[in-house]
Amino acid sequence: MKSILRVAAVLAALAIAIAGCGGSGDDDDDGGGGGAADAKEVTQAKPSGNVTWCIGKDTTGAFGTVVDNFNKANPDANVKLLELPEDATLQREQQIQRLQAKSDECDVLGVDVIWTAEYAGQGWLQDITSAVEKRKSEFIPSTVETGLYEDKYWAMPFNTNAGFLYYRDDQVSEAPADWEDVYKQAQQDNGVVYQGFRYEGLTVNFLELLYSAGGNVVNEDATEATADSQEVRDVLTFMADGIKDGAAPKAVTTYKEEESRRAFESGNATFMRNWPYAYALGKESKIGDDFAITTFPGYAGNEGAGVLGGYNLAISAYSKNPEGALAFMNFATSPDQQVIQVTDASLPAVLTDVYSDPQVEKALPFAADLLKAVEQAKPRPVSPVYPQISEAIYNHVYAALQGDESPDDAASQMNEDIQKAIETF
DSSP states (O other): OHHHHHHHHHHHHHHHHHHHTTOOOOOOOOOOSSOGGGOOBOOOOOOOEEEEEEEEOOSSSHHHHHHHHHHHHOTTEEEEEEEEOSSHHHHHHHHHHHHHTTOOSOSEEEEETTTHHHHHHTTOBOBOHHHHHHHGGGBOHHHHGGGEETTEEOOEEEEEEOOEEEEETTTSSSOOSBHHHHHHHHHHTTOEEOOOSSSHHHHHHHHHHHHHTTOOSBOTTSSSBOOSSHHHHHHHHHHHHHHHTTSSOGGGGGOOHHHHHHHHHTTOOSEEEEOTTHHHHHHTSTTTTSEEEEOOOBBTTBOOOEEOEEEEEEEBTTOSOHHHHHHHHHHHTSHHHHHHHHHHHOOOOSBGGGGGOHHHHHHOTTHHHHHHHHHHEEOOOOOTTHHHHHHHHHHHHHHHHHTSSOHHHHHHHHHHHHHHHHTTO
16 A cells, blocks of 8 residues: 555646646747648657656656566657656646747657647647547547547547546435535535636546536537537526535635545545545545545436546657657557556556556556546646636636636636637637
């Protein structure tokens, strides 16, 4: 359990980064290659030449292990790992600086799922549609869609994530069937905690409910805002009433992942929405024998839905060795290397079959639940201006939770701000 706890602590930082990135509303000058329509397609993978992989800090050594394994298996190739800061916002900034300068320093980019459309839209990535299509059946379907923009694939899934509902099984007899029941029982027992602070995490929590309600904040191709809807109003009302009625504590508007986890582990909540990293840490706490997890319940008569986190791998538009880059990406997402990412770094795999591997089942006791959670999850709005869209969402959800805006006003203003963001690109 000590090893699980160690990697869980690492994953805690990763989970926070996943939820926290995308909150910048900066409009970057593109410096790109003419946009997605003009991008070249990489169709061949050739394990040769020099390749540099630029991704966040290798906190567990798992990334380095995959690089070493590739280089040993392919003597004609030489992959080098270039570690970027652990903080996701800084990772994005440093990648964009290189891309705007048309630098060929990075061949393979570790790209947060919510950056993929932005990078593709700016012409910073190479088209890998054929390569992804060849392997599509291997991947969990929901993860593949995070690399799709304008009907082409610009990135390959590398690791993923989806949230869980944690509940005190010494206080409730079974997992609630829907979110309405969660809040009803929370009001009667000890409350529900989630990520209610004004940041990316609140966008995720809101979208999980909204997707379950059958709603969205943009249309299918993210060209028009659709947040001025009854589904959005209903979810905002549901969340705001939860605080008013005492189902969720008022303090939840100050909570991110760690604040939620500490409140739950301290015995101050019956339910918690959080990422999988909290499981191993919770098992080491004083309530370790008194809680269970489940995938998200339904809402408003619909099936539950999560929101995907994780990272993709993409090829820079300025790479001098795109075929070598694609060969490494295929290797890094092969079953053996995906098992390493799970067992050494607790990074959830993107290949369906990996979840039944005995090593993975031992490292992640909740592997089957995690696979189901990822399968039911959906991407956040796929748009080059996602950071601004997210900011519009969390600002107005927060205002509704605080009572500063009515659900009607929050939905209308959210829609207006999202539309303004869309029209900037």
